[in-house]
Amino acid sequence: MFLRLSTKLLNISIASLCRAKQLEKAEAAMIDGIRLGVLPDVVTYNTLITGYCQFVGFDAGYSVIHRMREAGILPNVVTYNSLMAAATRHRLLSRCVDMLEEMFEMGIVPDIWSYNTLMHCLLKVGKPDDAYRVFHDIILKNMTPCQTTNALMLFRNLQRHGYIPEIVTYNILINSLCEAGMWKTVMTLFEELKELGHYPNTITYTTVMKCCFRCKHFKEGLEIFMEMKRKGYAFDLFSYCTVIGALLKLGKWKYANNYIAHMIKIGYELDMASYNTLINWCCKKGKLEDAYNLLNVAEDMGLHGDKYTHTILINGLCRAGNIDIAQRHLNHMKMMGFDCLVAHNCFITGLCKVGLLDYALQVFKSMDTKDSFTYSTLVHNLCRAKRYRLAAGLLLSCIKAGMIPLGADQRAVIAGLARISSPRDAKRFKNKIWRAKLLHY
Incomplete structure (x- = not known):
């Protein structure tokens, strides 16, 4: 523990000296630390690299990597991101690309900031088309919902440099924002692309409509569907099933039934997802016999549940x-x-x-x-049955399994324990929850 704290203090000292442009003193501080038995880590060297890149130049910063390797410390993504940023400041596109390639050779996976820096360098040297290609081919195609905000920031960065994205870019971004549940941003982008003169296609409309329904903005979702209809877009099977599913959630059985009848009338060959929508509709109306009949029809058509x-x-x-x-x-x-x-x-x-x-x-x-829903269902019902001690055991098991229980379940168990035993027991259980979270999250 002492060594880790000492290394942290060493890093803080070196960072302060680097910010003050006293690089020689920063180097001396690192040497003194080693003499005292405080070994530098990757953060120490990354701090030095940033300082050299900022106040001396790219080559001086890059030379620190050789010293890192001699000390048995491997560079990480932060190391190379700092060097790429330095190359970008000096418009050294070739060095920026070299750093990216070196990362791949070392098995280091570039992050969103690596590609952001590369895009920024391409824009600075007057190559917006290449920057857009990086954005589209690398970032959008490999984007996960947790990266959506960063991708949106890069998208805005491209726009500020005068690049007008294509409709396919908007579609990919809108889909990812939908997966992340960012409904307001989806609607903003949808209106924005129309203002820029783009014509939304069936994919755009269907994705926006899906986002509205998923985020429980049913009215807006149905308005998107009607806009599609007014503009003469051909509805695919997915569009119909999306609308029918939303109408069922709203309890508008009559309207859902009309759409189902129309879908069958115009001759759509239903897939299993469509049959699932219809089976769900029958189950919610309590028509279980009809639901099983639909499954039989699907199987007769060569489909399998x-x-x-x-x-x-x-x-x-x-x-x-x-x-x-x-x-x-x-x-x-x-x-x-x-x-x-x-x-x-x-x-x-x-x-x-x-x-x-x-x-x-x-x-x-x-x-x-089991998942958190499994635990939550039982904890909730055990509390309703006033079996608080058993509920408390399940709640702790849920946390120890690395899952996050509902706050309402935790409050119900604690309140119940206070009621059947004493506030002291409830407080003791609260401490157990706190310790379990520290160990397993």
Whole structure:
């Protein structure tokens, strides 16, 4: 612990000296630290690299890498990002590209900032087309929802330099923003692309509509659908199923039924996802016989029910109180080798609703895989049954499994323990939660 703290103090000292342009003193501080047994780490060398790049030049900063390797310390992505930033400041495009290639050779994965720096360098040397190609071919194609905000920032950076993106770029960005649940930003981009003279295509409309429904902005989603209709766009099967699913969630059965009838009338060949939508609609209306008939029709057409099909049916059976049939269907689903996690969750919820809490606990113990929803359902229902100690044990197990329980469940358990025992016991359990989170998050 002392060594780690001492290295941290050494890094702070070197960073301060570098900011004051006293690089020789920073080097002397590192040598003194080594003499005292305080070994520098990658942060120490990265700090020196930044200082040399900023006040001396790129080559001086790059030379520090050789000293790092001699000391047995490998450069990381921060090391190369600092060097790429230095190359960009001096418009050294070839060196910037060299650093990126060297990262690949060393097995270091460039991050969003590496590509951002490369794009910025390309823009500075007057190559906006190449910058856009980096953005489109590398960042957009490999983007995950957690990177969406960064990608949007790079997108704005391109726009500030006068580059007008194509509709395909907007579509990819809108889709990623939708996956990240950033509805307002999606709608802003949708309006923006129209103002810039782009014509949204079927993919644009369908993606925006999906985002509206996913974020529970049903009115706006239906308005997008009607706009598609007014402008004469051909609706694909996915568009219809998206609208029907939203109408079902709103409880507008009549309208959903009309769309289903129209979809069948115009001759769409339904896929399994479409049948799942219809089966779900029947289950929610309590028409389980119709739901099973639809599954038979799908199988006669050469389609096979997937895990979503069977989960929908199990959930429908549980909602109707047909627990025994739901159990048999769940067993059948397991025999077919499907992932049954969501189906188990539906079954446990159904058992809890009809008061079979002990049976639900048996099912829980038999499950190979559990998620936070599995734990939350049982904790919530155990609290309702005033079985707070058992709920407390499950809540701790959830945290120890690396999952994040609902705050409402934690409050309910703590309040229940205070009620059946004492505030001191509740406080002791609160401390257990805190310690478990520290160890397992």
